[in-house]
Amino acid sequence: MYRSHTCGELNIADINKEVTLSGWVQTVRKFGSITFVDLRDRYGITQLLFGERLNEQLDQTPLGREFVLQVNGVVAERSNKNKNIATGEIELDVHSFKVLNKSAVPPFTIQDETDGGDDLRMKYRYLDLRRNPVKRNIELRYAVSRSVRNYMHENNFMDIETPFLIKSTPEGARDFVVPSRMNEGQFYALPQSPQTFKQLLMISGYDRYYQIVKCFRDEDLRADRQPEFTQIDCEMSFVEQEDILQMFEGLVRRVFKDVKQIDYSEIIERISWEEAMWQYGNDKPDIRFGMKIANLKFPQHSFPTKKEQSEIFDGVDFKVFKEAETVVAITVPDAAEYSRKQIDELTEWVKRPQIGMMGLVNIKYNKDGSLRSSIDKFFSEEKLKAMAAVAGAKAGDLILILAGKEERTRKAMSELRLEMGKRLGFRKDNEYKLLWVLDFPLFEYAEEENRWVARHHPFTSPKPDDIATMINNNPKIEHPEKYLEHPYANIKANAYDMVLNGNEIGGGSIRIFQKELQQKMFAALGMSDEEAKEKFGFLLGAFEFGAPPHGGLAFGFDRLCALLGGSESIRDFIAFPKNNSGRDVMIDAPSAIDQKQLDELQLSIN
Known part of the structure; x- marks a missing residue:
């Protein structure tokens, strides 16, 4: 028996008990004729006392x-108790010991605050995983997984595996492909999601399916992306959108309760995609704070249902606003006393290449009711007050204004809003706000290709009221400059995203389940009948055998874990992640393969 107890288990109730422990040496502290050793395992640390007899042996x-x-x-009571650890009231008076294995000097200190950089820790990830912060992340990941599985089982979902070697049907991100030795010149693809398989399971009668499953996308990486990532993949039959929302609100509430001990009982707000874009500048808004975007000048063509045009700038010869497609503002509460230096710093911030604006206009609504602005010589106080009213400002507030091309300006203001929320402490790590974003456009217009592309994926159903529009109209765009006037521009998707603190954690839709409508969708995306049959003939064929109405949702499991753990990077919550170049520097992958393998696969590398 290597151990009778773990290193995090013993306490004052175990005094005088003879025990055996095994673990890793964390620290060694020698004091004359005695030595203290901290012994660590997954469960904690126990202090060991080596008396005079054993101390001589340690010298050798x-x-x-x-x-x-x-x-x-x-087990003995400690004289100098440590209240910071669970075993801090006791120590082990060691009678005998055995070195099970020696260790080379680690390349970095295996402590909470380490001296190892990211690259070094990734190279020796098996050592990095011994550190408490990383261990806590992996434990949180397991806790989320356990909570999800319990909830899904209680609600009659079955965990059903789907294949990893599938057919390549690239729609969006690039596939990872796998050559087939037994089928010369042919390739499998690794799944970007189990989308078509879970729909086939619905057709097969398994009305509640889920997996916590690996997915693969060959795309450029950033903090919240990995080439292989994990989804909580779910699908249900005989459901409408409200059934899905209710079911998975329940799942997230359960995870909060089990993992964070948070009783998230408040109603989860719901807004449309259009509202999210108008009010926040993006489709995954952080609603932990206000500062909604005020639209001082509406673009001519951005959102088909928004036609009004502000009159604030009538009669004002200010070129920046006059020539801009859009002018937007946010009101920063109680910030009218911002200094010139602080305003200049914000101006430089929006000029950075990643934001891309030419400048920043400010209006200070002073506490005495007066207004001062960087555009005073162009605008009367009456006009400034009109802008302040539209922006919802009050005395003591600071109004920040951006103007320019619609897409860039709205995105820049979204980023500025988030930056101000961060600087003012409104984006609190210990506060969580969930949100549903609904009613996305079904299509986006790809200008360079002059065709429609699916905003979600080609299996998303239109809203019920828009199905006739899709069936009865030709998707071809005859006049690209007027694409917003095409009936397809107004079709809404029966889709939904769940957002947590400004991050999309899950998304899904009610699926198309009739063959005619699915064929119409493929045609709208520019697929010929032959191409649709080649890529998705199996699904179209399945629709002929009694496909039920169905829909589902997939959560980004890694991202959910990261947010619950207070991190912006999913890499911190994956045991063996890739770096930003998609490499596993620990095992040095990807790597070349030898000529024999290439020959077996009938592949040549130029």
């Missing part, structure tokens, strides 16, 4: 950090 065979050690001894 010194212990080093990360040595694997087995000790036998008696």
